[in-house]
Amino acid sequence: MKLYDTTLAPNARRVRMFLAEKNMQVESIEINLLKGDNLTEEFRRRNPFAKVPVLELDTGEILSESVAICRYLEEIQPEPALLGTTALEKAQIEMWQRRAEFSFLMPTGMAFQHCTGFFKDRMTPNKEWGEECKKSAFGFLKLLNQHLSDFTYLAGDNFSIADITMLTTLDFGRTVDIRLNEKHEHIQRWYDLVSQRPSAKA
Amino acid sequence: MKLYDTTLAPNARRVRMFLAEKNMQVESIEINLLKGDNLTEEFRRRNPFAKVPVLELDTGEILSESVAICRYLEEIQPEPALLGTTALEKAQIEMWQRRAEFSFLMPTGMAFQHCTGFFKDRMTPNKEWGEECKKSAFGFLKLLNQHLSDFTYLAGDNFSIADITMLTTLDFGRTVDIRLNEKHEHIQRWYDLVSQRPSAKA
Numbered sequence: 001m002k003l004y005d006t007t008l009a010p011n012a013r014r015v016r017m018f019l020a021e022k023n024m025q026v027e028s029i030e031i032n033l034l035k036g037d038n039l040t041e042e043f044r045r046r047n048p049f050a051k052v053p054v055l056e057l058d059t060g061e062i063l064s065e066s067v068a069i070c071r072y073l074e075e076i077q078p079e080p081a082l083l084g085t086t087a088l089e090k091a092q093i094e095m096w097q098r099r100a101e102f103s104f105l106m107p108t109g110m111a112f113q114h115c116t117g118f119f120k121d122r123m124t125p126n127k128e129w130g131e132e133c134k135k136s137a138f139g140f141l142k143l144l145n146q147h148l149s150d151f152t153y154l155a156g157d158n159f160s161i162a163d164i165t166m167l168t169t170l171d172f173g174r175t176v177d178i179r180l181n182e183k184h185e186h187i188q189r190w191y192d193l194v195s196q197r198p199s200a201k202a
Numbered sequence: 203m204k205l206y207d208t209t210l211a212p213n214a215r216r217v218r219m220f221l222a223e224k225n226m227q228v229e230s231i232e233i234n235l236l237k238g239d240n241l242t243e244e245f246r247r248r249n250p251f252a253k254v255p256v257l258e259l260d261t262g263e264i265l266s267e268s269v270a271i272c273r274y275l276e277e278i279q280p281e282p283a284l285l286g287t288t289a290l291e292k293a294q295i296e297m298w299q300r301r302a303e304f305s306f307l308m309p310t311g312m313a314f315q316h317c318t319g320f321f322k323d324r325m326t327p328n329k330e331w332g333e334e335c336k337k338s339a340f341g342f343l344k345l346l347n348q349h350l351s352d353f354t355y356l357a358g359d360n361f362s363i364a365d366i367t368m369l370t371t372l373d374f375g376r377t378v379d380i381r382l383n384e385k386h387e388h389i390q391r392w393y394d395l396v397s398q399r400p401s402a403k404a
Contacts, residue, residue: 049345063294064297068293069293071292072290072292072293075292087274087277091271091273094267094270099251124334126330
């Protein structure tokens with residue numbers, strides 16, 4: 001398997017961290033987003049949506065979308081389970097994964113795009129919208145902090161893909177000053193726990 | 203099981219259509235978003251994120267996020283499979299599901315919120331951003347049309363949750379004039395096929 005990867009993007013790090021938790025190695029090819037390596041005709045043949053990461057299987061099949069790649073990896077190597085084992089646990093992980101994605105990863109990513117102008121050669125930044133996104137990211141942190149006063153990990157007792165999404169986004173959020181503060185003591189406890197995992201170096 | 207449902211929202215219709223495909227019935231409780239039924243303290247005890255739909259299990263466990271609810275339903279009643287059977291198929295469905303969500307459902311939903319001002323009592327609409335979202339929804343339709351020139355359904359040969367996401371969003375898109383036109387012949391062929399399924403009445 002070959003992974004078309006990009007060092008700085010939180011979505012790509014999600015997959016690297018997932019691979020590290022599974023202790024799986026794949027060949028990696030770096031795609032430089034700033035140089036537009038993802039916008040070439042060759043890359044679009046692999047992924048018409050021009051997004052990274054992309055996993056190319058030995059059969060030639062192509063998978064894009066970080067969580068679709070992770071689901072494939074979980075299927076071919078179920079242990080340790082990062083997407084749950086029982087029906088309820090799978091659903092709870094999916095629930096927290098999606099809350100973290102739609103209410104934190106998305107607004108943080110949009111705050112980055114719209115506030116920094118990093119991709120202004122290929123999109124129209126809307127600063128006001130970027131600032132709104134920052135506010136809603138902090139709204140999520142408030143709710144998550146309450147939740148983590150009762151639970152070890154996002155989805156309960158076990159570390160899961162939802163924690164990977166949250167950790168990688170929180171680390172990336174620094175680029176737009178989305179950071180934990182003294183009000184987020186329970187998230188801070190969780191952060192100290194998960195950021196010590198060897199996979200967090202991915 | 204009890205489903206806290208709301209007739210007009212595409213996310214809620216996704217779950218109803220999923221249930222119909224599985225031929226499962228659940229007790230349904232209507233939540234009126236316009237009246238703010240989802241913003242009450244009672245509702246927030248079930249879902250602090252104040253989003254609909256919510257599934258309450260007979261054990262009292264609560265699941266929110268449409269796809270988390272669908273994953274639970276798929277686990278307790280695997281047939282007919284709507285999330286795939288083999289590792290590759292599961293990953294391909296997840297890939298198309300996420301493409302449809304992040305590149306079509308999200309921008310269509312944001313176009314609705316920011317262009318119509320429907321929820322202006324609880325958010326700040328940004329018309330420019332709404333118009334950008336509309337453009338990016340049409341960008342997705344262009345890529346999807348190419349894809350559907352080669353495949354029967356979004357994820358290949360089998361109807362899946364990705365088709366449910368796409369159909370419900372496309373129907374909802376009319377509210378902000380996101381509609382198929384003469385350039386989308388392959389999506390139109392797919393639309394005619396899937397909208398005839400009995401579950402599409404959900």
